[in-house]
Every structure is written in C-alpha cells, then in structure tokens.
Amino acid sequence: MQIKKIIRSQKLRHRLMKLGGFLPDSVMLPLQYRLLLGRWPHLKNPTRFTEYIQLYKMYYHNPVLLECVDKYTVRDYVARHLGDEYLVKLYQVCESAEEIDFYKLPERFVIKSTSGGNGDNVIVVKNKSELDIPATIAAVNGWRSKDYSSTSREWAYTAAARHPRIIVEEYLENTATSLDDYKFFCFGGKMRYLSVDKDRYADHTRAFYDRELNFLPDVAGKAYKVVEKAPELPANIDEMVRVAESLAAEFPFVRVDLYNVDGKIYFGELTFYPASGYSRYEPDSFDAEMGAYFPKAGDPIWKYKK
Numbered sequence: 185m186q187i188k189k190i191i192r193s194q195k196l197r198h199r200l201m202k203l204g205g206f207l208p209d210s211v212m213l214p215l216q217y218r219l220l221l222g223r224w225p226h227l228k229n230p231t232r233f234t235e236y237i238q239l240y241k242m243y244y245h246n247p248v249l250l251e252c253v254d255k256y257t258v259r260d261y262v263a264r265h266l267g268d269e270y271l272v273k274l275y276q277v278c279e280s281a282e283e284i285d286f287y288k289l290p291e292r293f294v295i296k297s298t299s300g301g302n303g304d305n306v307i308v309v310k311n312k313s314e315l316d317i318p319a320t321i322a323a324v325n326g327w328r329s330k331d332y333s334s335t336s337r338e339w340a341y342t343a344a345a346r347h348p349r350i351i352v353e354e355y356l357e358n359t360a361t362s363l364d365d366y367k368f369f370c371f372g373g374k375m376r377y378l379s380v381d382k383d384r385y386a387d388h389t390r391a392f393y394d395r396e397l398n399f400l401p402d403v404a405g406k407a408y409k410v411v412e413k414a415p416e417l418p419a420n421i422d423e424m425v426r427v428a429e430s431l432a433a434e435f436p437f438v439r440v441d442l443y444n445v446d447g448k449i450y451f452g453e454l455t456f457y458p459a460s461g462y463s464r465y466e467p468d469s470f471d472a473e474m475g476a477y478f479p480k481a482g483d484p485i486w487k488y489k490k
Contacts, residue, residue, distance in 0.1 A: 209241065209242045209337050210242065212337060213225075213227075213238045213241065213242065213337055214227065214238070216336075216337075216462070217234070217235075217238060217461070217462065220462040221234065221462060221464065225238055227239060230475065230478075231472050231475050231476075232471040232472050232474075232475045233461075233471050233472075233474035233475040233478060234461045234462065234463060234471055234475075235461075235475065236437070236461075236475055236478040237437075237457055237458070237460070237461025238461050239481070240436070240437065240456065240457065240461075241336075241337050241338055241339055241457060241460075241461070242337075242339075243481075243486075244339075244436060244486065245339055246435070246488040247488075248261070248434070248488070249339075249340035249456060250340060252340070252438075252454045252456075253300065253340045253341055253454065253456065254298050254299065255296055255297070255298040255299075255300065255351060255453065256277055256298045256349055256351050257298075258453065258454060259271055259274070261431075261454075262431065262451050265430055265431055266427060266430055266431070266451075270427060270442075270449055270450055270451045271450070271451055272353045272354050272356065272450050272451070273353065273354035274351060274352075274353055274354075275288075275289055275290075275293060275352040275353060275354065276288075276289070276350075276351070276352040277349060277350070277351050277352075278349060278350040278351075278352070279349055279350070280325065280350065281320070281321040281322075281324035281325045281350060282321060282325075283350070284321070284324075284350065284352060286312065286315070286317055289309075289312060289352060290312070290355075291311065291312050291313070292309060292310050292311070292312070292355035292357075293309050293312070293352050293353065293354065293355050294306065294307070294308050294309070294352070294353045294354070294355050294356075295307040295309070295320070295324060295350060295351075295352050296350070296351050296352075296353065297324075297327045297348055297349075297350060298347075298348055298349045298350070298351055299327075299341065299348040300341060300453075305327045307320060307323065307324065308355065309355070310355070324350060327348070328348060336457070336460040338456075338457045338460060340456055340457075356443055356445050356450060357445070358445055358446055359446055362382055363443060363445070364380055364381060364382050364415070364443070364444070365380070365381035365441055365442075365443065365452065366378065366379075366380055366424060366441065366442045366443070366444060367379045367380075367381065367439050367440075367441050367455075368424070368425065368428035368429075368432070368439065368440045368441075368442070369437075369439050369458075369474065370428055370429060370432035370435075370437065370438055370439070370440055371436070371437050371477040371478055371479065372436060372437075372477075372479045372483070372485050373429055373432050373433040373434070373435070373485075374395070374429060374432075374477075375395060375425050375428055375429055375432075376394070376395050376474070376477045377392060377393065377394060377395070377474065378392070378393040378397065378425075379391065379392050379393075380393070380415050380417075382415060389411050390404065390405055390411070391411040391414060391415050392404070393414075393417075397417060397421065399414035401414070402466075402467065403465070403466070403467070403470050404465070404466045405463055405464070405465060405466070418444045418447065419447065420444070420447060420449065423449060424442055424444065424449055427440070427442060427449060427451075428440035428442065431451075431454065434485075434488075435456070435485070436478065436479045436483065436485050436486055437456070437478055437479075438454050438455065438456055439454070439455040439456075439458050440454060440455075441453045441454075441455060
C-alpha cells in the first residue's frame, strides 16, 4: 500500500503524519517507510540507500548539521571550507516578511526561508514592477506554519525550524541555457553519483551519472522523465566535483547541490536526507547500488566531536 495513491492531498498526509508525533523514531520511521514505499525497511541490516537515510535521521546527530541545513548559517560553513567565492550574493536577512525592503532590491531576486521546506518555501521574482507585495508578504509569513521536521523526523532541521528567517538572494540565470541543478551524491567524502536537474519549473527531467561522469541512461527517479540523451556537462565539471567533495569531507553522506552560471560555480545547498529517504528509483536495484556506498555504522566517519 502506498499512502500517496490513497490520500493525494499533501496537506492531509502531513496532518495524518503529525498525529503520530508521540511515537518514537524507531516506530514512526519504519511505519512511514511502509506507507510511502509499500515495503518495510530492513534497519538492522540495511542494504538500500533509502534505508540508510532512516538510520541517518535516527542516529547521526552531528551538531554541524544544524549549521549546514540553515540556508543562512550554511554560508559560514562554505566560507570556512572554500572562501566566499562560491556564495550567491546576499541582499537581505529578515526575521519576518514585513522587514523585507522591496524598494532597495533589484528588479530580479529570490526569497527563501532559511529552514527549507521541501523546496516549497521559495519565491522567484523576475520582474519586481509586477510583484504584488502584500500577497508576497502574506505568502512568506505563511511559511512559518510549516514544520516538516516534526513529521519526517529529520533531526537536523529541528533547530532551523525553531528560528526560521527570511533571506533574499541574487537571481541566477544562464545567458544561453536553463539554470540546471547539479546534485553530487557524496559518500564518505567521495562523489559517487551526480544527478542533473533541468527545467525544474517546466518540463522537469533528471539525468544520472556515475563517479567517472558516465551517463546512466537506464537510471531515473520514478517522479521524473527518463532522459534518453545525456545533457552536456560544464567544461569545469572537475572543479565542481572538487568543490562538492571539499564540503562533504566530514560526513558519512551528503548531497551537495551546485549551480553553474556561464562557467561560474555557485553553492546551492547541503542535503542530508534527500526526499527524506522515500524516493523510488528506476530500476529498483539502484537503491541498493547507492546503499553499497553508504559507510557502515562502525565506520569512523560516523563519529564526530561533541
């Protein structure tokens, strides 16, 4: 049984999940996994990537994650490791939407919640002169009512959810092509897979590559169209891999998201629980293939300074 097929409303699913707030992670996470993926996870002897993500949520409580999942404080983490040359220009940081000074902003910009929100808490403004400011303020303030960490049990987001802020950043755009997302799946500090998302807000596709940057034509997420032809990678893709691995070095797993704007690399975000560990892959065996790279619980990289 897959709950998404039975209850199509995301809001209703969220409310139902919230009713189980009293249940411990050891009960709630396997139950969610069963409802969303139609099978029980093997958490004592995991083999799948999606199973390891559930254990990651339960046991890997490295305090550095709290800094890394907040879209404002993660900038300090990136600056410490790489300097600030890969950071998107920051215009404003606000406690509430009413503090946004729209008149000082350029014609194009992006508004985000620092606590994330499954990619929902983002407003892209391409023409400020056409912006309905009161409606935008209401929408941004509405983000505060969303706390996905309480239902998904994503430990790292609990701190970000306690102090959500609003940031306004530079709008990024390629001159000739769409702005693609480059997502580097890093295990033990090594990039093992890359996915490239194209046309996210239109005809969204996702293409996968292995560590040697060979296109994997038979691999896809079930929520995306299968890409038959490999998208051309940037000329400086090797530098992008280096940036991703530098940011991922201390973690058992993290997905490092980057942008490439006319050859200039920009940091996007660090994602420790992609799709909260509930993705469905095609073929299904790819879930286990990725899981084979996840450091086992006894690996020293699971330990961290407290």
